[in-house]
Amino acid sequence: MLAYAVGMGDHVREMLNPNAPHHLPGFITAPGETDTLMVVIGIVLIGSILMVGNLYLRLHSMPERMAHKSQKLQFEIVAVLGLIALFTHNHLFWIIGLLLAMIDLPDFSTPLRSIAGSVRKIADGDAASDPVESSSEPPPLLTAVETSSRPREAGGHGHV
Structure with missing residues (x-):
């Protein structure tokens, strides 16, 4: 009082x-x-210490929040850079993480998965229509003598 x-x-x-x-x-x-x-x-x-600490942690985690919407690998790299910057007090790691979070990396994995899925479907479709693979016996192996004695195809190149 x-x-x-x-x-x-x-x-x-x-x-x-x-x-x-x-x-x-x-x-x-x-x-x-x-x-x-x-x-x-x-x-x-x-109160001011808690507010400044909260502001600092929000600012520090900004690259991670920005990269959260991107690819998983990019998010993980930005998160590791943020942790390194936090523990080493080296601001260069934070700046690199921020720049990496701002850049939209091209998505290579989705087209490659699509190609792999299409190739798998083609391979499964050929396996179902091939009567040799559907039987329980393995296909006969050709020896070198048999392949050289086979008649050449119309192309005349000798490829079998």
């Missing part, structure tokens, strides 16, 4: 040093009372 020397009771005036001025500022408290200014400043200090 803030107390002024002018508004203080007789028991407080008796505790004051005779050399103290009679008009004390409001932040000076009487002995034994709670220092309200210190409590308020402590709460403001703790």
Whole structure:
């Protein structure tokens, strides 16, 4: 509780040093009372530390949040760069992660998966229509003598 020397009771005036001025500022408290200014400043200090820390962590995780919408590999690289920057206090890693998060890398995996799936379907379709592979016996192997004695095809190149 803030107390002024002018508004203080007789028991407080008796505790004051005779050399103290009679008009004390409001932040000076009487002995034994709670220092309200210190409590308020402590709460403001703790609140400001938490707010600045929250702002710093949001700023630090910004590249990861930006890369979250992109490919998994790009997100993981940006996340690792963010952790390295956090633990080493080297801002270059954070800047590289931010630049990597801003760049849209081309998607090579989706077309390659599509091609692989199409090739698999073609291979499965040929296997079902091939009577040799559908039987339980393996196909006969041709020896080198048999392949050289086979007649040449119309193209005349000798390829079998």
